[in-house]
Amino acid sequence: MSKFFSNKLFRYLSIFLFLNSFIPQVRSSSALAAWVLNTNGILELRTKSNTNLKAYFQKANQEYGDRFWIDFPGELINPRTIKGNGPIKEIRLGKPNEGKTRLVIEFNEETYLTPLTWKLVGLDQNRWRIKLFNPKYSFKKIGEGKVNQRIGNIEKNPEATYSKKNDYGFLELPNVERNKFTVVIDPGHGGTDPGAIGIGGIRETDVVLEISKIVKKLLVEKGVEVILTRKGEVNLDLPPRVSFANKTDADIFVSIHANASRGKRRDINGLETFYFKGWRGRLLAKRIQKHILRVSPGSPDRGVKQGGFFVIKNTKMPAVLVEIGFLTGRLDARRLEKAAHRKRIAYAIAKGILEYLSKAG
Numbered sequence: 001m002s003k004f005f006s007n008k009l010f011r012y013l014s015i016f017l018f019l020n021s022f023i024p025q026v027r028s029s030s031a032l033a034a035w036v037l038n039t040n041g042i043l044e045l046r047t048k049s050n051t052n053l054k055a056y057f058q059k060a061n062q063e064y065g066d067r068f069w070i071d072f073p074g075e076l077i078n079p080r081t082i083k084g085n086g087p088i089k090e091i092r093l094g095k096p097n098e099g100k101t102r103l104v105i106e107f108n109e110e111t112y113l114t115p116l117t118w119k120l121v122g123l124d125q126n127r128w129r130i131k132l133f134n135p136k137y138s139f140k141k142i143g144e145g146k147v148n149q150r151i152g153n154i155e156k157n158p159e160a161t162y163s164k165k166n167d168y169g170f171l172e173l174p175n176v177e178r179n180k181f182t183v184v185i186d187p188g189h190g191g192t193d194p195g196a197i198g199i200g201g202i203r204e205t206d207v208v209l210e211i212s213k214i215v216k217k218l219l220v221e222k223g224v225e226v227i228l229t230r231k232g233e234v235n236l237d238l239p240p241r242v243s244f245a246n247k248t249d250a251d252i253f254v255s256i257h258a259n260a261s262r263g264k265r266r267d268i269n270g271l272e273t274f275y276f277k278g279w280r281g282r283l284l285a286k287r288i289q290k291h292i293l294r295v296s297p298g299s300p301d302r303g304v305k306q307g308g309f310f311v312i313k314n315t316k317m318p319a320v321l322v323e324i325g326f327l328t329g330r331l332d333a334r335r336l337e338k339a340a341h342r343k344r345i346a347y348a349i350a351k352g353i354l355e356y357l358s359k360a361g
């Protein structure tokens with residue numbers, strides 16, 4: 001690994017590439033709305049929603065020191081240079097070519113950097129963060145604009161909620177009439193079928209079983225009867241799952257899965273929820289999708305879609321199949337391997353179900 005990266009060819013290193021929704025290819029104003037480099041070495045950005053960012057690092061050469069830069073769509077009106085301090089030599093905002101904006105951070109010679117560990121993380125549809133240097137360096141904050149400002153109809157950033165202990169907005173679940181509803185939860189796969197295998201060997205069967213059990217517990221606390229199609233690592237083929245569900249007279253059927261992309265592409269992330277037909281299935285899918293997205297900031301919304309999956313096509317009650325993220329995606333896998341995130345997803349699914357039951361149940 002170190003040998004690989006010490007090769008000169010790899011000095012020019014593309015750190016991260018986010019492929020979000022489409023970007024209109026018209027010439028427009030810069031997608032960079034605000035930025036701040038904090039004393040702790042963390043660069044925070046606010047952009048237009050669903051912006052495609054590319055970040056790069058280049059080792060010092062005769063002309064420049066070590067440089068980190070991010071390219072944004074949209075053209076900057078007034079290119080400028082801001083004098084740095086501490087580990088930062090200067091920060092430049094420029095237009096590398098027509099229709100683009102580039103934010104360049106040039107470091108002083110003696111600054112120790114570890115660009116191979118850098119990650120540009122999407123916090124929300126319009127907020128980003130990357131840690132560039134160690135807080136041991138004394139540095140006076142530099143920035144332009146307000147990075148925390150909300151835009152349009154974007155709800156509060158859930159990431160901010162997590163950091164405040166005792167303020168877990170996503171934990172608030174609506175009440176429904178007790179002892180009235182029955183819900184079938186189907187943790188995808190199981191037994192000899194592990195489902196998707198993701199980065200680091202993370203297995204779909206384990207992730208969705210754990211989440212399904214938490215969803216069950218949350219719904220039971222609200223007085224909803226919950227039937228799991230499997231409780232452990234058992235084989236239950238698809239037809240038995242469906243006939244089992246159909247025998248229960250349940251109000252709804254929710255199958256929980258995690259995705260894998262063809263070719264295990266790490267740049268593919270996102271959440272989606274499928275229904276087979278009918279407004280009830282669609283409403284249930286919409287509610288669940290809304291809440292799982294809220295606890296997965298930065299991960300793309302792949303939408304609520306019609307799908308003909310066996311388990312939702314053949315169940316007689318309104319049925320949905322939710323894909324809680326890509327185990328092969330860098331952003332999603334990193335989250336789904338954390339118990340705290342799996343719990344958030346479980347709350348989100350439970351919230352969507354309870355909202356549906358209180359409206360349409």
Ligand SMILES: [Zn+2]
Nearest residue numbers: 188195257258
């Ligand atoms: Zn699956």
